[in-house]
Amino acid sequence: MPVKVTLDAALARRGMTGKQLAEKMGLSETQLSLFRSGKVRGIRFATLAKMCAVLECKPGELLDYDADASDLALKD
Incomplete structure (x- = not known):
């Protein structure tokens, strides 16, 4: 999965x-x-917001993204 959790x-x-x-x-x-x-x-935005409030950070400090060509393929 191209989205990685960088919480650690x-x-x-x-x-x-x-x-x-x-x-x-x-x-x-x-x-x-x-x-x-x-x-x-998935994670609820409310949970992510609370995590950011406690850590005094932005969501980008908790998640990262590595581009993957398959992400551009539309799936229904």
């Missing part, structure tokens, strides 16, 4: 653990772990 790097820059982030967000460690590993197929 954002946590490291802030000296915060995933457990601490989950606690501050009121999210289970399991849910956060699934996001960190890229095993989720």
Whole structure:
């Protein structure tokens, strides 16, 4: 998948653990772990906004994109 979760790097820059982030967000460690590993197929904007508020960052610090030609193929 060309979209990659870079949350671990954002946590490291802030000296915060995933457990601490989950606690501050009121999210289970399991849910956060699934996001960190890229095993989720989506995330609610409200959850992403809360994560950004706690980490004082922008969504671009939590996600990255590697271009893939197949992304241009339209699928219904």
